[in-house]
Amino acid sequence: MxxxxxxxxxxxxxxxxxxxxxxxxxxxxxxxxxxxxxxxxxxxxxxxxxASKEELLESLLADLEAAGDETVDHPEHSPDFTDPAAVRFHVAGYWHFYAEHAATLRALRQAAQVNEDFARKLNEFTRVQNEEITDHVDYVTEAGHRLPGSPLASVTLMTAVVDSFAQLWHDGVTDLTEDEAIEALTRFVYRGISGRDY
Missing domain, CATH: 1.10.10.60 (Homeodomain-like)
Known part of the structure; x- marks a missing residue:
């Protein structure tokens, strides 16, 4: 070799x-x-x-960024969040992303608790990921619906809910099946963003 x-x-x-x-x-x-x-x-x-365990974790964070970019090129991807199917695609996409990268995500959070530099890096990663889909909620306002906050705040609320619930589900805190959990999250997020049920 x-x-x-x-x-x-x-x-x-x-x-x-x-x-x-x-x-x-x-x-x-x-x-x-x-x-x-x-x-x-x-x-x-x-x-x-x-050079350190922290540098290895930084490399894993870079891997996360690369993995997160892959869904944009998926043929079923739609940015129109007035469509429940588009919301479900993103919820399910993050759900599976979380399942695949749970150990790294948890490690990043643990590192952020004891290392201010990591806390900044994790916050920046989260902000950038959220900013990349703020245009998705523009469709909601263009359709005449009122978001719960600014586009970035609305997307941040959405990703925080999905992330927290994914973590709780993987820890066995709820009695929902995986499909039921994704459906419940989709309905919750869609209603929260658009003010409507489907």
Missing amino acids: KRKEKAAETEAALKAAAQRLFATRGYLNTKITDITAEAGRAAGSFYNHF
């Missing part, structure tokens, strides 16, 4: 190991030596790729 390919493989193994450990132990309770052991790599190999 070429050196570059081997380095990429080691970096991917370290990140995957970190995610597994973050899911079981949490970010704050995971040490670098835990990550290298889980990845089956020498302890010193970590520093060939990351």
Whole structure:
């Protein structure tokens, strides 16, 4: 294997190991030596790729940003939030995104609690992600409906509700099936944004 390919493989193994450990132990309770052991790599190999556990988490955040951009190119994507199907597409998209990246998202939140720099980065990531879909609620105001707040505030409310409920559902707090949870969220968000039921 070429050196570059081997380095990429080691970096991917370290990140995957970190995610597994973050899911079981949490970010704050995971040490670098835990990550290298889980990845089956020498302890010193970590520093060939990351200067710290925080830098590894930053790399995982960059991966999240890239993954979040993929849904825009989906053929079923519609930005028209007057259409319940468009709202459902976005709710379901985030739901599945959360399920896939729950360990990283939780690690980022844990890091933000003890590291102001991470708190800023996570807030910036959230703001940018929300700003990217504020034009979706423009369709609602153009149709004559009143948003609960500014476009950015309305989208932030929507994503906060979906994110919190996804976390609670994955923690087993509700009795809804996955499809029922997505449908309930869609109805809740659609009503909150448009003031109408469907």
